[in-house]
Amino acid sequence: MTKKIALITGATSGIGAACARRFAQGGYDLIVTGRRCEELQKLRSEIERLGVEVWPLCFDVRDRAATQTAIAGLPERWQQIDVLVNNAGLARGLEPTYEGDFTDWDEMIDTNIKGLLHMTRYVVPLMVARNRGHVINIGSVAGDAAYAGGNVYCATKSAVKTLSDGLRIDVAHTRLRVTNVKPGLVETNFSKVRFHGDDERAGKVYQGIKPLTGDDIADVAFYAASAPEHVQIAEVLVLATHQASGSVMHREP
Ligand code: NDP
Ligand code: 8X3
Numbered sequence: 001m002t003k004k005i006a007l008i009t010g011a012t013s014g015i016g017a018a019c020a021r022r023f024a025q026g027g028y029d030l031i032v033t034g035r036r037c038e039e040l041q042k043l044r045s046e047i048e049r050l051g052v053e054v055w056p057l058c059f060d061v062r063d064r065a066a067t068q069t070a071i072a073g074l075p076e077r078w079q080q081i082d083v084l085v086n087n088a089g090l091a092r093g094l095e096p097t098y099e100g101d102f103t104d105w106d107e108m109i110d111t112n113i114k115g116l117l118h119m120t121r122y123v124v125p126l127m128v129a130r131n132r133g134h135v136i137n138i139g140s141v142a143g144d145a146a147y148a149g150g151n152v153y154c155a156t157k158s159a160v161k162t163l164s165d166g167l168r169i170d171v172a173h174t175r176l177r178v179t180n181v182k183p184g185l186v187e188t189n190f191s192k193v194r195f196h197g198d199d200e201r202a203g204k205v206y207q208g209i210k211p212l213t214g215d216d217i218a219d220v221a222f223y224a225a226s227a228p229e230h231v232q233i234a235e236v237l238v239l240a241t242h243q244a245s246g247s248v249m250h251r252e253p
Helices: 014-025 037-048 064-072 102-130 151-170 190-194 199-204 214-226
Strands: 005-008 029-034 054-058 083-086 134-138 177-183 235-238
Touching (some): 005 014, 014 029, 014 037, 014 083, 014 214, 083 102, 134 214, 151 177, 190 199, 214 235
Parallel strands (some): 005 029, 005 083, 177 235
């Protein structure tokens, strides 16, 4: 029997890499994407040892033409995508809006919103044609309410919620399912990227609290994909035990 295929964007690190490992353990063949081609090759070597096939696609989700070429160039068997995990994304900076950096804003909006839309636009028609598929968007608790300095990042994750809800309406007449997974604090490269490589500042984000791991989120995404066909996990908020919301958490001194 042909294996199911999961396409995971941003699989070179953090939550995306964890999703790749989890879906591979669950027997899926994988299409993994990211901009760092060498990291994709390393992931491929690691995961293929689990006995699944891996098709790396190295491109920037902000680049619409590159996204189209990547998906259109897949062999027919690899276009039978069962699960799309729209995970690629990032935060940049934590400045108040009136001091925000335009380049940071562009990068967040172009990746978290437009990149997700590019992937959705090129992959979902393949799913609709087969009347089969599941889109799992990685949103965030940041999309539920703004927190200090979160402004544009929070807005992009609010957009992920709205786009997930909109897509769910668009495909309600099909067997497709749409899930928005909203993690809280997950220790990955996220904060290093947010603070442009300032490791010390990034480390402080996780001080005094046990954060989630990429594996915790991958388990939730895999659970949603594994639910019986008539069950659509529409939205899941996943927080560390000592986190109550995007801005409220208890830290041990
Ligand atoms: P990481 O920085 O560890 O991973 C981000 C991934 O996104 C990398 O694989 C990176 O790959 C990829 N990526 C970034 N920009 C692009 C791009 N333009 N084109 C293609 N791929 C890109 O962070 P996380 O794993 O934490 O983040 C994954 C998702 O989870 C993001 O959407 C983030 O907003 C969300 N999230 C994270 C939380 C956290 O606390 N960590 C909490 C809630 C949500 P490469 O560099 O190779 O392109
Ligand atoms: C990432 C989680 O709280 O740092 O989306 O915004 S948070």
